[in-house]
Amino acid sequence: MSEQRFGEWIAIRTHENGHVAELVLDRPKAMNAVSTEMGRGVMEATAALAADRDVRAVVLTSSHERAFCVGADLKERNSFTDADLQRQRPFARACYTGVLELPMPVIAAVHGFALGGGFELALSCDLIVADRTAVVGLPEVSVGVIPGGGGTQLLPRRVGSARAAELIFSARRVQAEEAHALGLVDQLVPEGQDRTEALALAGRIAAHSPVGLRAAKRALRLGHGLDLRAGLEVEDAAWRTVAFSGDRAEGVAAFNEKRRPDWPGE
Numbered sequence: 001m002s003e004q005r006f007g008e009w010i011a012i013r014t015h016e017n018g019h020v021a022e023l024v025l026d027r028p029k030a031m032n033a034v035s036t037e038m039g040r041g042v043m044e045a046t047a048a049l050a051a052d053r054d055v056r057a058v059v060l061t062s063s064h065e066r067a068f069c070v071g072a073d074l075k076e077r078n079s080f081t082d083a084d085l086q087r088q089r090p091f092a093r094a095c096y097t098g099v100l101e102l103p104m105p106v107i108a109a110v111h112g113f114a115l116g117g118g119f120e121l122a123l124s125c126d127l128i129v130a131d132r133t134a135v136v137g138l139p140e141v142s143v144g145v146i147p148g149g150g151g152t153q154l155l156p157r158r159v160g161s162a163r164a165a166e167l168i169f170s171a172r173r174v175q176a177e178e179a180h181a182l183g184l185v186d187q188l189v190p191e192g193q194d195r196t197e198a199l200a201l202a203g204r205i206a207a208h209s210p211v212g213l214r215a216a217k218r219a220l221r222l223g224h225g226l227d228l229r230a231g232l233e234v235e236d237a238a239w240r241t242v243a244f245s246g247d248r249a250e251g252v253a254a255f256n257e258k259r260r261p262d263w264p265g266e
Contacts, residue, residue, distance in 0.1 A: 006048070010041030015199065018054040019206040022199070023099075025121075026063040034117050035073040036088050039095035042121075046098030053265055056210045057202035058106045060099065060125055061195050068108075068134070071116025074143070092117075096149035100124040103214045105205050109198035110134045110185065115173065120149035122185075123158065126217065129201065130185040131194040132176045139171040157224060159183050210265045211247040215239070 004012045009027035014020070023045055025032040032038075049055055062068045072092075080088070099106065099121055108114075108122035110130040119136045122128050130136075138147045138155065146152060147168060155164040159182055167174070180188040189197045205213065219238035223231035242248055246264035254261035 004048070006045040007037055007041035009038045010045050012045055012049065014055075016203050016206055019056045019210075020199065020202045021049055021052070021055045021058045023049065023058055023060045024063055025061070025069055028064045030070075030073065031067040031113065032062055032064055032069040032118065033073040033075075034069065034071065034092070034095060034121075035076045036091055038073070039088075039091045043091065043094040043098045046102055049104075050098075050102055053210070056104055056206035056208070056213055058102055058104060059109055059195070059198045059202045060106060060121065061109045061198070062111070064112070066133075067112040067118070068110045068114040069118025069121055070113050071118045071120075092149065096120055096124055100150060100154075103217065104210070105202075105213055105217055107198045107202055107205075109194040110136070111192070111194045116140055116147070117149045120147060120151045120154070123154040124150055126220075127187070127201070128185040129187045129189060129194050129198040130176055130179065131189050132191050134176040134179060134185065134194075135173050136179050136184055137171065137173040138168050139173070141169065142171040209242070209247040209251055209261070209263050211242050211245045211263075212251075215242045 002014050006012070009025070011024040011026050013022040013024060015022065027033065027038055049058055077085070105127070106125040108125040108128045110122055110128055111133050112135065114122050114134060114136045116139055119138055122136070138151045140147050152168065155167065163182065174182065174184060176185070176188060179185045187197065215238040219235045223234040226234065246266045250261050250264060
């Protein structure tokens with residue numbers, strides 16, 4: 001396993017011969033509260049991951065024992081003038097969209113508190129694995145703002161508009177069991193096993209064609225919310241990017257030769 005740092009509080013660790021990357025939130029003294037510097041680190045780390053053709057799956061994890069991420073750094077925000085807040089906004093948006101726009105599958109490994117921007121980081125992932133200590137929610141209206149890291153758009157896509165409205169308007173915190181029942185998280189695992197299970201899932205995903213994985217994610221993301229005919233056009237465009245690829249040729253050959261494929265990734 002190798003590690004690369006992006007500022008003081010963000011790290012990338014690589015596993016599975018470089019095919020699985022772990023994006024680590026590593027500001028434990030502040031329960032991973034997202035400051036301007038931390039947001040810049042996420043932005044830089046996700047740009048590096050997006051450009052790495054060897055990475056087939058990413059796991060977003062936390063180094064804090066009791067929290068995934070408690071959201072925006074309100075202590076920092078309290079010192080801001082209006083002009084400071086305006087200047088910070090592009091970095092904040094780039095932090096969340098950096099995770100959202102990663103081209104490969106991304107899994108959040110959640111334990112403890114994942115609130116506000118912390119839950120929005122998880123929502124920006126394709127899948128969320130949570131342990132039984134997880135507490136999730138978007139409490140922004142309770143401090144006079146709104147979910148501004150994608151929450152108002154991503155949560156309805158997971159649970160429907162009415163359920164999302166109830167959760168956002170009430171600002172309530174949701175315990176792990178209910179979160180799983182509502183579809184706020186996808187997989188519920190025993191306490192302390194969120195990272196282990198998420199990395200195992202990423203390993204299984206990374207065994208598949210990197211070209212196919214990226215194309216499938218693109219079709220899923222771009223087609224969501226479109227009418228069926230438009231969605232099928234998105235799917236067809238994604239299919240064309242893989243149909244004549246080296247990965248397709250290798251996958252078919254490996255199947256017929258009854259062996260594991262050696263993906264060229266192109």
